[in-house]
Amino acid sequence: MSKLQFTIHATKWHARAGTVTLNGKTFQTPCFMPVGTKATIKWLILDILRDPHYIGEDLPPIDIILANTYHLYLRPGSKLIKEAGGLHKFENWPGLILTDSGGFQAFSLGLSKTTKSGKPLASLSEDWVKFKSIHDGAFHMFTPEGTVDIQAEFGSDIMMVLDVCSPPGISDKKFRRQMQMTHRRAKRQYDHMEKVYDKVNGVLFPIVQGGTNLELRKESVEFLSKLAKDGIAVGGVSVGEPQEKIQQVIEFTGPKLPKEKPRYLMGIGDPINIPYAIANGFDMFDCVLPTRLGRHGMFYTDQWYQKIGWAKFKNDHSKLTENCNCYTCRNFSKAYLHHLHKEREMLGASLLSLHNIVYLHRLVQNIREDILATGTTT
Amino acid sequence: MSKLQFTIHATKWHARAGTVTLNGKTFQTPCFMPVGTKATIKWLILDILRDPHYIGEDLPPIDIILANTYHLYLRPGSKLIKEAGGLHKFENWPGLILTDSGGFQAFSLGLSKTTKSGKPLASLSEDWVKFKSIHDGAFHMFTPEGTVDIQAEFGSDIMMVLDVCSPPGISDKKFRRQMQMTHRRAKRQYDHMEKVYDKVNGVLFPIVQGGTNLELRKESVEFLSKLAKDGIAVGGVSVGEPQEKIQQVIEFTGPKLPKEKPRYLMGIGDPINIPYAIANGFDMFDCVLPTRLGRHGMFYTDQWYQKIGWAKFKNDHSKLTENCNCYTCRNFSKAYLHHLHKEREMLGASLLSLHNIVYLHRLVQNIREDILATGTTT
Numbered sequence: 001m002s003k004l005q006f007t008i009h010a011t012k013w014h015a016r017a018g019t020v021t022l023n024g025k026t027f028q029t030p031c032f033m034p035v036g037t038k039a040t041i042k043w044l045i046l047d048i049l050r051d052p053h054y055i056g057e058d059l060p061p062i063d064i065i066l067a068n069t070y071h072l073y074l075r076p077g078s079k080l081i082k083e084a085g086g087l088h089k090f091e092n093w094p095g096l097i098l099t100d101s102g103g104f105q106a107f108s109l110g111l112s113k114t115t116k117s118g119k120p121l122a123s124l125s126e127d128w129v130k131f132k133s134i135h136d137g138a139f140h141m142f143t144p145e146g147t148v149d150i151q152a153e154f155g156s157d158i159m160m161v162l163d164v165c166s167p168p169g170i171s172d173k174k175f176r177r178q179m180q181m182t183h184r185r186a187k188r189q190y191d192h193m194e195k196v197y198d199k200v201n202g203v204l205f206p207i208v209q210g211g212t213n214l215e216l217r218k219e220s221v222e223f224l225s226k227l228a229k230d231g232i233a234v235g236g237v238s239v240g241e242p243q244e245k246i247q248q249v250i251e252f253t254g255p256k257l258p259k260e261k262p263r264y265l266m267g268i269g270d271p272i273n274i275p276y277a278i279a280n281g282f283d284m285f286d287c288v289l290p291t292r293l294g295r296h297g298m299f300y301t302d303q304w305y306q307k308i309g310w311a312k313f314k315n316d317h318s319k320l321t322e323n324c325n326c327y328t329c330r331n332f333s334k335a336y337l338h339h340l341h342k343e344r345e346m347l348g349a350s351l352l353s354l355h356n357i358v359y360l361h362r363l364v365q366n367i368r369e370d371i372l373a374t375g376t377t378t
Numbered sequence: 379m380s381k382l383q384f385t386i387h388a389t390k391w392h393a394r395a396g397t398v399t400l401n402g403k404t405f406q407t408p409c410f411m412p413v414g415t416k417a418t419i420k421w422l423i424l425d426i427l428r429d430p431h432y433i434g435e436d437l438p439p440i441d442i443i444l445a446n447t448y449h450l451y452l453r454p455g456s457k458l459i460k461e462a463g464g465l466h467k468f469e470n471w472p473g474l475i476l477t478d479s480g481g482f483q484a485f486s487l488g489l490s491k492t493t494k495s496g497k498p499l500a501s502l503s504e505d506w507v508k509f510k511s512i513h514d515g516a517f518h519m520f521t522p523e524g525t526v527d528i529q530a531e532f533g534s535d536i537m538m539v540l541d542v543c544s545p546p547g548i549s550d551k552k553f554r555r556q557m558q559m560t561h562r563r564a565k566r567q568y569d570h571m572e573k574v575y576d577k578v579n580g581v582l583f584p585i586v587q588g589g590t591n592l593e594l595r596k597e598s599v600e601f602l603s604k605l606a607k608d609g610i611a612v613g614g615v616s617v618g619e620p621q622e623k624i625q626q627v628i629e630f631t632g633p634k635l636p637k638e639k640p641r642y643l644m645g646i647g648d649p650i651n652i653p654y655a656i657a658n659g660f661d662m663f664d665c666v667l668p669t670r671l672g673r674h675g676m677f678y679t680d681q682w683y684q685k686i687g688w689a690k691f692k693n694d695h696s697k698l699t700e701n702c703n704c705y706t707c708r709n710f711s712k713a714y715l716h717h718l719h720k721e722r723e724m725l726g727a728s729l730l731s732l733h734n735i736v737y738l739h740r741l742v743q744n745i746r747e748d749i750l751a752t753g754t755t756t
Contacts, residue, residue, distance in 0.1 A: 040718060040725045047431070047705075048423070076692070076717040084695050084713055092709040314454070317462055327425075331470040335462055339454040340418060346724060347418045 004158075004203050004230040006262050012375030014255045014281035017368045020262055022157055023201060025096050027063035029262060029283035030368055032269060032360040033098060034290065035066045038075075039091040041357075042291045043350045046093050048327075055358050056325035059365055062357070064096040064157075066286050069150055070105035074133050074140070078153040086155030086201070098158040098286070099202075100266075101147040104165050104235075106131040106140075124164065126181060144185040145192040152200040159200075160233065161186045163207040168241040175211045182209045183223045190227045203230035205264060211236055212245045214252050221256045232257050233264040234282075238273070247276060254280030271300060271363055278367050290360055294353030297341045300360070308352065313338040326358035327351075382581050382608040384640050390753030392633045392659035395746045398640055400535055401579060403474050405441035407640060407661035408746055410647060410738040411476060412668065413444045416453075417469040419735075420669045421728045424471050426705075433736050434703035437743055440735070441473045442536075444664045447480035447529055448487070452511050452518070456531040464533025464579070476536040476664070478644075479525040482543050482613075484509040484518075502542065504559060522563040523570045530578040537578075538611065539564045541585040546619040550591055557587045557594050561601045568605045581608035583642060589614055590623045592630050599634045610635050611642040612660075616651070625654060632658030649678060649741055656745050668738055672731030675719045678738070686730065691716040704736035705729075 005021040006029075018029040034041050034049065041049070048054040050061035067087055072078065084090040087097055106122055106129045113121045115132075122131040129142045142150075144162045151159035162185055164178040186206045193204050206224040210216030224232060234253050238246050250265065254277065257263045262283045268274065269287020277285065293299070297308045301321045316334040328337075328351040340348030383399040384407075396407040412419050412427065419427070426432040428439035445465055450456065462468040465475055484500055484507045491499045493510075500509040507520045520528075522540045529537040540563055542556040564584045571582050584602040588594030602610060612631050616624050628643065632655065635641045640661045646652065647665020655663065671677070675686045679699045694712040706715075706729040718726030 038717075038721050038723055039714070040723045043724050045423075045426070045705075045725065045728060053425070075721060076713065080693060080713065083693070084711060090711070090714050092714075315458060315461070327423075333462060333468070335454065335458065336417070336468050336470075339416075343416050343453060345416055345418045346421050346727075347423065349724075350423060 002203070002230050003197075004262075006231070006260065008260075008378050010372050010375035010377050012371045013279060015278050015367070015371050015375070016281065016283060017371040017375065018262070018283060022096060022203065025063065025157075027096060028060060028368060030274075030278045030364045031064065031284055032274065032357075032364050033064050033066050033284065033286040034062060034357050035068075035286055035288045036091065036093075037066075037068045037288070038071045039067055039081075039087060041065065041353075043295055043346065043353045044291075044357075046091065048354065049357065050095070054327040054354060055361065056327075056330075058325055059358070059361060062095065062361060064098060065093065066098050066100070067091075067154070067156070068105060069099050069102035069147065069154070070109070072099075072154065073102055073150055074135060078150045082153040082155075088155060096157040097154070099151045099154055099156040099160065101160045101162040102142050102150070103129050103147065103162040106142055107165070109134055126184065129162070144188045148189055148192055148196070148200075148204065151202060152196065156202045158231065159202040159204045161189050161204060161206050163209055163235055165236050165239065166209060166211050168212060168239060168245075170211070172213055172216070175213055175216055179209045179211075179216050179220050182207065183220070186224060186227055190229070193229075205231045205233045207233045207235040207266065208253060208257075209236045212241050212249060214248070217249060217253050218256065221253055225258050228258060228261055231262040231264060233266050235266045237265065238268055246273060250277045250282070251280050254282050257281065269360060271304075271360065274360065274363060275367060278364070285360075285364070287360075290356030291353045294356045295349040297348070297352065298356075299352045300356050308334065308337045308341045308348070310338075320355055321359075324355065324359060324362065326355050328355040380581070380608050381575075382640075384609070384638065386638075386756050388750050388753035388755050390749045391657060393656050393745070393749050393753070394659065394661060395749040395753065396640070396661060400474060400581065403441065403535075405474060406438060406746060408652075408656045408742045409442060409662055410652065410735075410742050411442050411444050411662065411664040412440060412735050413446075413664055413666045414469065414471075415444075415446045415666070416449045417445055417459075417465060419443065419731075421673055421724065421731045422669075422735075424469065426732065427735065428473070432705040432732060433739065434705075434708075436703055437736070437739060439473075440739060442476060443471065443473065444476050444478070445469075445532070445534070446483060447477050447525065447532070448483035450477075450532065451480055451528055452513060456528045460531040460533075466533060474535040475532070477529045477532055477534040477538065479538045479540040480520050480528070481507050481525065481540040484520055485543070487512055504562065507540070522566045526567055526570055526574070526578075526582065529580060530574065534580045536609065537580040537582045539567050539582060539584050541587055541613055543614050543617065544587060544589050546589060546617060546623075548589070550594070553589045553591055553594055557598050560585065560587045561598070564602060564605055568607070571607075583609045583611045585611045585613040585644065586631060586635075587614050590619050590627060592626070595627060595631050596634065599631055603636050606636060606639055609640040609642060611644050613644045615643065616646055624651060628655045628660070629658050632660050635659065647738060649682070649738070652738065652741060653745060656742070663738075663742070665738075668734030669731045672734045673727040675726070675730065676734075677730045678734050686712065686715045686719045686726070688716075698733055699737075702733065702737060702740065704733050706733040
């Protein structure tokens, strides 16, 4: 019996409007999940993401956020978080939490630095990712089974497998080898989950890989669809490849994923690719972009993003955007936000981050309502 | 007819519990006013200071905050704020706003720096404070009448006179000369206010000076009490003198101020001096300390303040303080706040700043309730 129930209310072409129920909580799909890397969404009090006063009376609360296993495993440590009663209690979040496996950061942060003798700070095998901590240089290791256990210690609701995220531009042969490693590891992790499924809080999603090679993507979808008990993800998209390749993979893989499971497109969270991916059957999205842009003074508008520091905003007493009902847009002018940005007042970054998260939340809600109103009821 | 009504409900020794009504809004006294220097309380969304979810169901909302004329005059400028509809609208604050005259910062920030030829960046005369902007070095000038007009452009509810704040340790002769300059300027500003009283939003408070010399304090109280139409302030306290001198001035001046006016002790906002000053008849307090301590990882407890970065808090799953009902204390452990501090996550500074403001807000409320319950009803 699956812990996760997914109900599809309506479809429109490949797009679906649904509801996920898990551990007595729900979230509506399609959905955008803000990223709370180190057990906090940067610059925001979490409660305001569930408060109509801040996100707007016309929007449902945000019900699911992300956290990063790599960072939390190193600091403050999964043991401490377990001792605190789990991540939900630690960070006081009443909604659901999805965690990644940590493998992506362990490897990418490790590879970007080298030891004195020129060796990268991370290495990879069938059985593990070994890496040096970015904090103190101590060696750590993630194993397929181990990352499930760490995520279980967090009390994560949706856990992710330890995949191999291939960078773009490697040979097809290497792409295939890494994809197959992802598959074998996923198999091990599902075998492990079999044993602990009833003891842990979360469910496990596998991650489709294969880079920009559509043959490999097809193979990966077919292999992992058989394992995917509760949901499935597509990874390795938007990791440096050109936009047309991103859209090609979205368009190709989306419709091939199991219809009755929630489908999560990892790391994609911009106003262009989200609608495209929903149209191709994806249900869940996450991205650090809304908060990263916000704390650097950038905000989403219907004409892509703009910078609040631009001189033309100094005397502009109009609101950020016309169609947004968030706390920032309802109450503050560009002139005020420009002033906060110029004075490096933290409130500016908070208010822009809030607007950017709500902007994407509204975007997916509008699409959801359109699917419900004009799609085929199921 | 005064725009400000002050009702005293009960007294206990010199202490008073009252209500101030001004421009259709009210605040209860004694009160602690958080400081919003540049039209924002650092690290906090202003609305949360009025929300029971954040300050605690058992406390009234915060009804009055400060803003600094010096900073706002330079950036974004009083003209722009007037154009925006005033400071309340600019920063979206529905409560009352008190502004200082800007003279203190113009002079102290100016004196702390010198030009290449060794001259201080500020100078002082009967008629003005001239100073170079900390931003671009441009020359500016505050005059007694001019600072009233600037504060009126902000739409300030309570404006302060352009006093001379004497540093400790100068000769009695110099203390007297500077105090007399404060008096003559105050007289000019009240003459100016006479003409504009019905056209501006605010009322004007004079500022008692005289340093640690009690004879001068007496003289200053007597002179300024005659001018004080709506309220009166005591300045130049806690500017570097020892604690016993601070208490001496509080104890000496408080009871001598006009009984029927709100009495504001400027810049004092710590858990030791606030109760002492209330006992000696002061009603209003402000200080940057709660937010400054908060963003450096410090928090008030009943044993003075502590640092969240201390190693002993790493595994401490208890709340910050036992008797506080603020959002931070209700929902987060020291271990979580320690984690945020170590990771330099901004939320840590926000949550500690909130706690520190609520801590002082609660402190004055508790004293107010005690005066109402056990004092003499008036």
